[in-house]
Amino acid sequence: MLILQCPYCGIDAEETELAPGGEAHLKRHGPGSSDEDFHDYLFARENPRGVHFERWRHANGCGKWFHAARDTATLEVFGTYPAQTTEPPKEIRDAITARRPGWRWREFS
Amino acid sequence: MKRYSAFAIAREALRYHTGWERAWTSPEPKRHYDVIIIGAGGHGLATAYYLGKNYGITNVAVLEKGWLGGGNTGRNTTIIRSNYLQDPSAAIYEKARALYEDLSQDLNYNLMFSPRGVMMLAQTHHEVRGYKRTAHANALQGVKTEWISPQRVKELVPIINIDGPRYPVLGALWQERGGTARHDAVAWGYARACSRMGMHIIQKCEVTGIRREGGKVAGVDTTKGPIDCNKLGLVVAGHSGVLAQMAGFRLPVESVALQALVSEPIKPCMDVVVMANTVHGYMSQSDKGEMVIGGGADGFNNYTQRGSFHHIEETVRALIETFPIISRLKMLRQWGGIVDMTGDRSPILSKTPVENIFINCGWGTGGFKSIPGSGWGFAQLMATGDSPLCRAFSLDRFKEGRFIDESVAAGVAH
Numbered sequence A: 001m002l003i004l005q006c007p008y009c010g011i012d013a014e015e016t017e018l019a020p021g022g023e024a025h026l027k028r029h030g031p032g033s034s035d036e037d038f039h040d041y042l043f044a045r046e047n048p049r050g051v052h053f054e055r056w057r058h059a060n061g062c063g064k065w066f067h068a069a070r071d072t073a074t075l076e077v078f079g080t081y082p083a084q085t086t087e088p089p090k091e092i093r094d095a096i097t098a099r100r101p102g103w104r105w106r107e108f109s
Numbered sequence B: 001m002k003r004y005s006a007f008a009i010a011r012e013a014l015r016y017h018t019g020w021e022r023a024w025t026s027p028e029p030k031r032h033y034d035v036i037i038i039g040a041g042g043h044g045l046a047t048a049y050y051l052g053k054n055y056g057i058t059n060v061a062v063l064e065k066g067w068l069g070g071g072n073t074g075r076n077t078t079i080i081r082s083n084y085l086q087d088p089s090a091a092i093y094e095k096a097r098a099l100y101e102d103l104s105q106d107l108n109y110n111l112m113f114s115p116r117g118v119m120m121l122a123q124t125h126h127e128v129r130g131y132k133r134t135a136h137a138n139a140l141q142g143v144k145t146e147w148i149s150p151q152r153v154k155e156l157v158p159i160i161n162i163d164g165p166r167y168p169v170l171g172a173l174w175q176e177r178g179g180t181a182r183h184d185a186v187a188w189g190y191a192r193a194c195s196r197m198g199m200h201i202i203q204k205c206e207v208t209g210i211r212r213e214g215g216k217v218a219g220v221d222t223t224k225g226p227i228d229c230n231k232l233g234l235v236v237a238g239h240s241g242v243l244a245q246m247a248g249f250r251l252p253v254e255s256v257a258l259q260a261l262v263s264e265p266i267k268p269c270m271d272v273v274v275m276a277n278t279v280h281g282y283m284s285q286s287d288k289g290e291m292v293i294g295g296g297a298d299g300f301n302n303y304t305q306r307g308s309f310h311h312i313e314e315t316v317r318a319l320i321e322t323f324p325i326i327s328r329l330k331m332l333r334q335w336g337g338i339v340d341m342t343g344d345r346s347p348i349l350s351k352t353p354v355e356n357i358f359i360n361c362g363w364g365t366g367g368f369k370s371i372p373g374s375g376w377g378f379a380q381l382m383a384t385g386d387s388p389l390c391r392a393f394s395l396d397r398f399k400e401g402r403f404i405d406e407s408v409a410a411g412v413a414h
Helices: A035-042 A090-099 B006-013 B041-056 B087-101 B105-109 B126-142 B150-156 B183-196 B235-247 B309-322 B322-328 B368-384
Strands: A003-005 A012-014 A020-025 A052-057 A065-071 A075-084 B032-038 B060-063 B119-122 B146-148 B171-175 B200-202 B205-212 B218-223 B225-234 B252-264 B273-276 B283-285 B290-301 B333-341 B350-351 B355-363
Touching: A003 A075, A003 B126, A012 B322, A012 B333, A020 B290, A052 B041, A052 B290, A052 B350, A065 A090, A075 A090, B032 B041, B032 B218, B041 B060, B041 B183, B041 B355, B041 B368, B060 B183, B060 B225, B087 B126, B087 B368, B105 B183, B119 B126, B119 B150, B126 B146, B126 B171, B126 B252, B150 B171, B183 B368, B205 B283, B225 B235, B225 B368, B235 B252, B235 B333, B235 B355, B252 B309, B283 B309, B290 B333, B350 B368, B355 B368
Parallel strands: B032 B060, B032 B225, B060 B200, B119 B273, B225 B355
Antiparallel strands: A003 A012, A020 A052, A052 A065, A065 A075, B119 B171, B146 B171, B205 B218, B218 B225, B252 B290, B252 B333, B273 B283, B283 B290, B350 B355
16 A cells, blocks of 8 residues: 655555645646647656656645655655655655666656 | 367367467567567557458567566456447447457457446436436447436346435446457457468567657567567557657556456356446456456556555445445455556547557557457558548647547546
């Protein structure tokens, strides 16, 4: 069972407490953007087999959105961090590098 | 290759069954093929089969990183139906269902197609309206379905509890010629027929890279060495994103786990397929007597072929209310498959940004039933560059806003 620590309330929440929210760090394109960018923002996803950054909500808990770094091929969790950021913090990236040298995910690797 | 027949059984019975041949050959890959299909599941093999049968293209290799039919083809709940709302979906799923009718004869392989009837229960007033609408749409599409009363539901499925306190059965959408087939046999039958046409099915051969020259596909790198091709078909379901990345484009697809489970075998008690979409559960009884149960998909990206236990718990908890008889059944096995979900829950059968690479993916939770139709249409697309069955399912529909919104029918259960 997937267990993620909520970075706000510090609780180790198991899956039934959480609601998945899809890929994290999407750049939000709106009016004025190109069709290509808007399409990618709405539909195109990394969907990697390996390191993945994603959004979760502590739905049956404090109710806040947060981010998690996880491996989709092993279900290993590298860490969670608050959502008030546009990119994963250094300690999360270091934690991933320690476990997955040479990992790639968009421009964050 | 010798045909299977009653005569063949008699002949082999007289010589201690020493004359059976392998159903398909396992050759080493050649240096070049006209067409390479990546993925020897039902859809990939069906594509290869119809490329040969309908278009005479037999210099074809089907590459498989694991074993034949070992992905979602061997992991689904074997349900076949075509009672969809939207015209493009009804067309391709009904094509598939119609092909299933005499596919055993066509392939000379017993697929155990059992058109026992598929019943989709309406347990809320919204579903009543939704399914009546689908029945009307199906009448216009030439798909034979009908709206049936709770009493008729009870006649067809005596073990059902139609006046459950929370989710009473208010009627059902009934497709008489829907049903089930033996999933492994579909892969094996197509593989045997492809092999008979001289195609190469190469198992344990993982594609590690896709080579391009001037915006066109040149070939693939594999664990068995590089292989060149003129045209490449990606038919790998859950791993479509991984291969698209190799080919240099992204897809509107996310891979999640979908689970199923079977009970211990019991005496025959239900001879139709019942789907209860409000409670996320569906059930049929296999020829061995096991109750085959499927439920909802997980919500997060996952490639492990393992799902979350609480989804199974939810499914079984919901089904017990509608089928009180199963409350004391023991469950034998549970497994998961990786399904590729698109934004509108409809598949993608399309050209790609790279010339001569074609992709067939996004079947999500509903791939098995569509195998023959998908192969038929996708072979036409690969051979001729266009297919009426596939046109609406192109990759650019997301950019153009031409969604095929089947989430009512396809997002929950199959």
